[in-house]
Amino acid sequence: MITKRLTSITSILLLTSTLSFAQKQALRLHYDKPAAVWEETLPLGNGRLGMMPDGGVNDEKIVLNDITLWSGSPQDANNYEAYKQLPQIKELLLAGKNVEAQALIDKDFVCKGPGSGGARWGCYQVLGDLDLKFDYSKPNAQVTNYQRSLSLNTAVANCSYLVDGVTYKREYFTSFGDDVNMIRLTADKPGKLNFSINISRLERSATSTSGNTLLLQGRLDNGTDGNGMQYQASVKAKLTGGTLSSTANSLLVKNATEVIIYISAATDFRKPDFKQRIQRDLDAAVKKPYAAQKQQHITNYQKLFNRVDINLGSPESTETTDQQLISFHKEPGNHKDMPVLFFQFGRYLSISSTRVGLLPPNLQGLWANQVHTPWNGDYHLDVNVQMNHFPVEVSNLSELNLPLVELVRGLVKPGEKTAKAYYNADGWVAHVITNVWGWTEPGESASWGVTKAGSGWLCSNLWDHYAFTNDKAYLKSIYLILKGSAQFYSSILIKDPKSGYWVTAPSSSPENSFVMPDGSGRHASICIGATIDNQIMRELFTNVITASKTLGIDKSFSDTLKLRLKQIPPAGIISKDGRIQEWLEDYQETDPQHRHISHLYGIYPASEITPDGTPELAEAAKKTLNVRGDDGPSWSIAYKLLFWARLHDGNRAYKLFTEIMKPTTRTDINYGSGGGIYPNLLSAGPPFQIDGNFGTTAGIAEMLIQSHAGYIDLLPAIPDSWKTSGSVKGLKARGNFTVDFAWKDGKVTTYKITSPDPRSVRVKVNGAIKNVTAQKS
Numbered sequence: 008m009i010t011k012r013l014t015s016i017t018s019i020l021l022l023t024s025t026l027s028f029a030q031k032q033a034l035r036l037h038y039d040k041p042a043a044v045w046e047e048t049l050p051l052g053n054g055r056l057g058m059m060p061d062g063g064v065n066d067e068k069i070v071l072n073d074i075t076l077w078s079g080s081p082q083d084a085n086n087y088e089a090y091k092q093l094p095q096i097k098e099l100l101l102a103g104k105n106v107e108a109q110a111l112i113d114k115d116f117v118c119k120g121p122g123s124g125g126a127r128w129g130c131y132q133v134l135g136d137l138d139l140k141f142d143y144s145k146p147n148a149q150v151t152n153y154q155r156s157l158s159l160n161t162a163v164a165n166c167s168y169l170v171d172g173v174t175y176k177r178e179y180f181t182s183f184g185d186d187v188n189m190i191r192l193t194a195d196k197p198g199k200l201n202f203s204i205n206i207s208r209l210e211r212s213a214t215s216t217s218g219n220t221l222l223l224q225g226r227l228d229n230g231t232d233g234n235g236m237q238y239q240a241s242v243k244a245k246l247t248g249g250t251l252s253s254t255a256n257s258l259l260v261k262n263a264t265e266v267i268i269y270i271s272a273a274t275d276f277r278k279p280d281f282k283q284r285i286q287r288d289l290d291a292a293v294k295k296p297y298a299a300q301k302q303q304h305i306t307n308y309q310k311l312f313n314r315v316d317i318n319l320g321s322p323e324s325t326e327t328t329d330q331q332l333i334s335f336h337k338e339p340g341n342h343k344d345m346p347v348l349f350f351q352f353g354r355y356l357s358i359s360s361t362r363v364g365l366l367p368p369n370l371q372g373l374w375a376n377q378v379h380t381p382w383n384g385d386y387h388l389d390v391n392v393q394m395n396h397f398p399v400e401v402s403n404l405s406e407l408n409l410p411l412v413e414l415v416r417g418l419v420k421p422g423e424k425t426a427k428a429y430y431n432a433d434g435w436v437a438h439v440i441t442n443v444w445g446w447t448e449p450g451e452s453a454s455w456g457v458t459k460a461g462s463g464w465l466c467s468n469l470w471d472h473y474a475f476t477n478d479k480a481y482l483k484s485i486y487l488i489l490k491g492s493a494q495f496y497s498s499i500l501i502k503d504p505k506s507g508y509w510v511t512a513p514s515s516s517p518e519n520s521f522v523m524p525d526g527s528g529r530h531a532s533i534c535i536g537a538t539i540d541n542q543i544m545r546e547l548f549t550n551v552i553t554a555s556k557t558l559g560i561d562k563s564f565s566d567t568l569k570l571r572l573k574q575i576p577p578a579g580i581i582s583k584d585g586r587i588q589e590w591l592e593d594y595q596e597t598d599p600q601h602r603h604i605s606h607l608y609g610i611y612p613a614s615e616i617t618p619d620g621t622p623e624l625a626e627a628a629k630k631t632l633n634v635r636g637d638d639g640p641s642w643s644i645a646y647k648l649l650f651w652a653r654l655h656d657g658n659r660a661y662k663l664f665t666e667i668m669k670p671t672t673r674t675d676i677n678y679g680s681g682g683g684i685y686p687n688l689l690s691a692g693p694p695f696q697i698d699g700n701f702g703t704t705a706g707i708a709e710m711l712i713q714s715h716a717g718y719i720d721l722l723p724a725i726p727d728s729w730k731t732s733g734s735v736k737g738l739k740a741r742g743n744f745t746v747d748f749a750w751k752d753g754k755v756t757t758y759k760i761t762s763p764d765p766r767s768v769r770v771k772v773n774g775a776i777k778n779v780t781a782q783k784s
């Protein structure tokens with residue numbers, strides 16, 4: 008009886024009042040000292056430009072970024088003779104000679120040239136460093152009242168401190184509106200601001216001034232004649248009081264009371280007129296009143312950020328964020344503010360690191376302080392770039408999936424060449440890594456480089472955007488991408504006489520290897536029909552069949568895929584010891600705790616293995632995860648969190664959240680264990696790698712709402728520590744539904760489901776699945 012009444016108008020009223028409390032949450036990162044290292048600086052960005060100020064009192068260093076700044080250039084490193092080796096490679100594999108097949112692949116079936124290790128492949132690079140050197144009347148005067156913060160509600164950072172009776176304030180934002188970086192400095196006593204402005208870069212740069220404009224210009228190495236991408240940053244300062252002058256390579260501010268610094272930057276990536284654009288943006292920004300610019304920035308940012316609220320019933324912590332992280336890791340149960348802060352920080356990072364019409368977030372989003380970034384700061388396709396987009400749909404930032412869609416669309420043509428060169432196959436393929444130059448070739452080593460799950464996995468992200476938006480026009484616009492990928496996998500399958508299944512060959516499970524079962528103790532990576540290939544094909548073929556039906560096209564191709572679904576291996580095969588096999592054969596792993604868990608792709612992002620639909624496989628998956636352990640780079644722990652959430656074990660998922668949230672300062676490149684979170688809440692591989700942030704954000708949402716199993720599931724994996732009470736506003740479910748709900752003692756008390764096209768929807772509330780009618784949003 009109660010439940011029935013609760014879905015009426017009264018519940019909605021009840022709900023709305025609860026949520027208005029949530030909306031007032033102040034979400035910020037804050038500290039009581041300047042950043043001592045880059046991993047303590049505050050990330051600001053507007054999806055194209057970025058800056059990370061350290062808040063230094065005497066010397067402020069601000070690292071600048073532009074998401075398009077890449078060295079290297081387009082190249083064709085396909086080995087067009089490679090497909091001729093395929094018959095022999097397949098023969099060796101079917102004969103169980105995996106090591107020999109791998110050797111042949113290393114010889115003739117990888118990319119030509121140095122691949123990702125070469126200058127032509129390129130890497131994402133830092134733009135430069137802006138340095139502000141301050142003169143205070145009493146140089147070594149004591150600094151007091153220091154505070155530094157970043158508001159997630161406004162995407163504005165601040166710092167302030169007191170020196171010699173003068174309060175100095177700085178405000179920073181990367182404008183969502185004027186598309187320039189802006190820094191406003193004030194002193195509460197007239198004429199107290201004295202500092203120099205310098206800009207520099209470690210290499211390939213020239214700093215100069217033209218009038219009172221400071222310029223940093225250069226050209227990166229394209230790996231051929233050295234004349235690669237051009238870039239420029241132009242800096243202007245607007246003063247209240249005092250004087251501005253310039254030297255050959257710096258600006259000098261004397262006796263000012265307020266200074267606004269504007270940094271406009273761009274590259275010639277798809278923009279030959281980039282210099283005009285920089286000047287236009289700079290001139291326009293300098294003319295506008297600051298308060299209006301700041302308000303415009305906040306309004307544009309909040310259009311995305313304010314769509315979602317989460318409240319776990321605890322007030323904002325009073326500790327500084329670095330202290331809060333330490334306290335949380337010590338006593339997770341007592342600090343429910345951290346999951347909310349970390350979740351919303353993930354949404355903030357999505358909004359700040361990509362924008363429609365440009366590039367998706369790379370391994371470091373868009374924040375880099377090096378010329379040579381770890382793993383080239385590229386787009387890894389065997390979990391990393393996909394994980395960067397795991398949270399965007401459910402956390403109501405759907406349009407931020409579109410830059411990835413366009414990156415993938417750009418891989419189809421080069422991917423068709425690669426499919427022909429290596430497999431003489433139809434369709435298109437991409438392997439383990441790509442860059443802004445359209446790389447689809449295998450990598451330079453067989454041990455990791457010939458995994459071809461990347462393109463199929465990307466299609467899963469593309470499908471998700473359709474599943475969550477229900478946008479048929481979008482589906483039509485991506486259909487040929489999905490079809491081309493399905494064509495590739497379908498056309499390279501061979502029949503494995505031993506298992507009778509049709510499988511991919513050569514195949515491999517991302518970056519993992521096994522012990523040869525021939526007693527030689529040798530290790531190999533190359534096999535036939537790795538589990539992830541089978542799971543990706545099952546999901547992709549099913550999606551293409553659904554798309555062709557929805558669009559009323561391509562029936563014959565859809566029928567070939569229906570046949571293929573009967574021929575390829577199932578989503579999971581249970582091994583002798585009760586786990587999900589990573590490979591078609593029950594090989595012994597070389598590293599049972601390996602960071603990649605690719606054979607559980609069928610649980611997330613796919614939904615081929617579910618507790619209700621495939622209970623045995625779900626149990627086997629739990630065994631697999633228990634052996635894999637809870638350690639690894641942040642992305643790996645975040646992925647395990649997602650699996651346990653999909654397996655509906657909220658407490659285990661929460662335990663993994665606490666594992667992720669361990670404070671770290673390590674920055675060495677580490678493949679194995681490690682993980683951790685830096686004082687600025689960015690996630691560590693180590694080093695800094697943003698997929699841990701995004702994977703965890705998706706994981707928190709997955710504990711509160713799921714919609715992949717054919718119904719909307721509220722609180723599917725809520726941990727005990729969140730059960731007391733809480734509320735959510737604006738999370739999304741597949742079918743283009745927006746869901747607000749609240750709970751008490753682990754039970755949903757009220758919920759509201761809306762949609763632009765209201766219709767009946769199945770929802771699971773407190774264990775019961777029912778049909779309700781969504782309301783018009």
Ligand SMILES: C[C@@H]1O[C@@H](O)[C@@H](O)[C@H](O)[C@@H]1O
Pocket residue numbers: 370382387391518602603640642677678692696
């Ligand atoms: C960027 C790198 O990508 C893969 O190689 C992962 O296995 C590593 O852990 C790292 O995340």
